[in-house]
Amino acid sequence: xxxxxKTRRISYAKRAKSQRMKLxxxxxxxxxxxxxxxxxxxxxxxxxxxxxxDSGDTLWDLCAEYKPEDMDLRLFIDxxxxxxDLNSSALSIGQELMIPLR
Numbered sequence: 001x002x003x004x005x006k007t008r009r010i011s012y013a014k015r016a017k018s019q020r021m022k023l024x025x026x027x028x029x030x031x032x033x034x035x036x037x038x039x040x041x042x043x044x045x046x047x048x049x050x051x052x053x054d055s056g057d058t059l060w061d062l063c064a065e066y067k068p069e070d071m072d073l074r075l076f077i078d079x080x081x082x083x084x085d086l087n088s089s090a091l092s093i094g095q096e097l098m099i100p101l102r
Contacts, residue, residue, distance in 0.1 A: 047102060049066065049098075049099050050097070051097045052097075053096075053097065058089070059081070059089040060077065062099065063076050063080055063099070068101075068102065080099055084097050
């Protein structure tokens with residue numbers, strides 16, 4: 001009987017060690033993924049760019065140039081219009097627009 005209990009203890013110890021190693025591996029992978037996902041958020045000091053409207057510029061074209069890759073262009077245009085207190089997409093030559101970079 002003692003031999004059976006000892007075998008169970010050894011088996012339990014091996015299983016516990018295996019589970020700890022799996023947990024450490026999972027935590028390491030999650031930490032690496034999380035740190036990689038924060039890399040694009042590194043602050044370069046610029047939160048916005050000011051653009052002066054030239055002849056032929058449209059709000060659509062200006063926003064398409066600066067919009068984040070993961071954002072729909074229409075939503076970005078709405079954001080730019082809100083930030084600049086615009087009621088319509090009509091622009092005037094020489095008008096300055098603040099375009100957010102995030």
